[in-house]
Amino acid sequence: MHAWPASEVPALTGQGRDLRIHDTATGGLVTLAPGPVARIYVCGITPYDATHMGHAATYNAFDLVQRVWLDTKRQVHYVQNVTDVDDPLLERAVRDGIDWVGLAEKETALFREDMTALRMLPPKQYIGAVEAIPGIVPLVERLRDAGAAYELEGDVYFSVEADPNFGKVSHLDASAMRLLSAERGGDPDRPGKKNPLDPMLWMAAREGEPSWDGGSLGRGRPGWHIECVAIALEYLGMGFDVQGGGSDLVFPHHEMGASHAQALTGEFPMAKAYVHAGMVALDGEKMSKSKGNLVFVSALRRDGVDPAAIRLALLAHHYRDNWEWTDQVLADAVARLGRWRAAVSRPDGPSADALVEELREALANDLDAPAALAAVDRWAALQTEQGGTDEGAPGVASRAVDALLGVAL
Template identity: 95%
Template sequence: MHAWPASEVPVLPGKGRDLRIHDTATDGLVTLDPGPVARIYVCGITPYDATHIGHAATYNAFDLVQRVWLDTKRQVHYVQNVTDVDDPLLERAERDGIDWVALAEKETALFREDMTALRMLPPREYIGAVEAIPGIVPLVERLRDAGAAYELEGDIYFSVEADPDFGKVSGLDAAAMRLLSAERGGDPDRSGKKNPLDPMLWMAAREGEPSWDGGSLGRGRPGWHIECVAIALDHLGMGFDIQGGGSDLAFPHHEMGASHAQALTGEFPMAKAYVHAGMVALHGEKMSKSKGNLVFVSKLRRDGVDPAAIRLALLAHHYRADWEWTDQVLQDAVARLGRWRAAVSRPDGPSAEALVEEIREALVNDLDAPAALAAVDRWAALQLDQGGTDEGAPGVVSRAVDALLGVAL
């Protein structure tokens, strides 16, 4: 599966600093010091609907991570999946009377267009669950053969008891996990399971649903969590720098994925930091496909909204914060974009060297994009009010905003 084209990232003078970021597993800031190649895995979409603002906010957060690392003169090995076979996709395809493969391809293509418009840097590997199946089957067989998985009516479940570190990603107790499991795709009430929290690794073929040859597992399709584990281990290995996604993935998805990987390899942890973006609400409720309260990036673009303004609207909120999308949020972003563009359109201006360092410092401090925006606001206000004599300053500001914030002025 191919990703989307990369926008050019300007190279800034000097060098950025190492990123300090919040790790869900320790509930504190950690300073990441990757080697020459920083490794990040971000969970992708289930393509049964278009990209909404909640998606965009999540991928914007991890785009900032990449930009901070690139500013340290490192390479970035970024991997993202597409869950192109799963119950929600199959249910939507049946509801709309469309082939599930065609639906997945259509929505994945639209996602690529949205990511390109928003100047999100693409992953090096963009892998669909279906194409990952040949690598998933041997992992499930290994877990089963090692006693970390068991069969129940043809389905294969992972035993959470096989991982002594189970629970260390989310930090939740068993009761909270059980509630979230039921809400987020698990089946804690299925009889016959060794532990209500045990997640499915391989679903035996169901009539009328797609299935694949699973070797000794029989025909079926993979569970959600093992999909990402197979892709991450294949392309990044254990101990990569960041596992990322929305905060609703901390449990069960990232918790279960970590346990799968640790049971497979005997190593801990799967990722050095588990980083989660907040949720975006609309009309007082979390924006989600199940609720239908969505603001689509593609719809905003069709309505003539500049993608740079959409990006500024996202950047105005700290990535870990839960916030609400409103007309005012977008209006403020459009106005800010206009001020910034007016400021950099002049041939000279106030010195920008200190501003570049302010943006860098804000972003390495747990991706504090609102502080970075405030710094650019101050420079723009000074430029529009008093001007300056540094001929290169507007160009420096334009390149810094592009390189570090992904906003083209």
């Protein structure tokens, strides 16, 4: 599966700062100091309805992570999956009377278009669950043969008790885990499971549903969590720098994935930091496909909204905050984009060297995009009110906003 084209990231003079970012597993800020190549895995979409503003906000957060790293002169190894076979996708295809493969391909293509328009940096590997199956099957077999998994009526479940570090990502108690498991794709009430929280690794073939050869597992398809684990381990290995996604993935997805990987390798932790973006709401409720309260990037683009304004609307909120999409949020972003473009369109202006350092400091401080936007606002206001004589200043400001915020002026 291919990703989308990369936009050019301008190289800035000077040196970026190491990223301090909130780690869900420890509950506080950690300073990440990767080697020459920083490694990040971000969970991708289930392609049955893409791309709403909740998606866009999540991928914007991890695009900023990459930009901070690139500014430190590191390379970035970014991997993202596509869950191109899963119950919600199959259910949507049945509801609409269409082929599930065609639905996944159509929505994945639309996602690529949206990511390109928003100037999100693409992953080096963009891997679908289906294409990952040959690598998933041996991992499930290894877990089963090691006693970390068991069969139940043809399905294979992971035993959470096989990982002594289970629970160290979310730090939730058993009752909260059970509730979230039921809400987010698990089956805690299924009779016969050793532990209600045990997640499925391999689902035996069901009548009328797609299935693949699973070797000694029999025909079936993979569970949700093992998909990401197989992809992350193959391309990044254990102990990569950031595992990212929306806050709704803390449990069960990231908790279970970490346990799968740790049981497979005997190493801890799977990732050095677990980083999660907040949720975006509309009309008082979290945007979700089940509620149908979605604002789509593609719909805004069709209406003529500049993708740079969409990106500024996302950047106006701290990535960890939960916030609500409104017409005013977009109107404010459109106005801000106009002010910034007017400021950099002049032949000269006040020096922007300090602005570059303000942007670096804000983003290195837990991706504080609102503080970064405020710094650009101040420079643009000074340009408008007083001007300046530095002929290079507008170009410096424009390149910094492009390189660090992903907004083309």
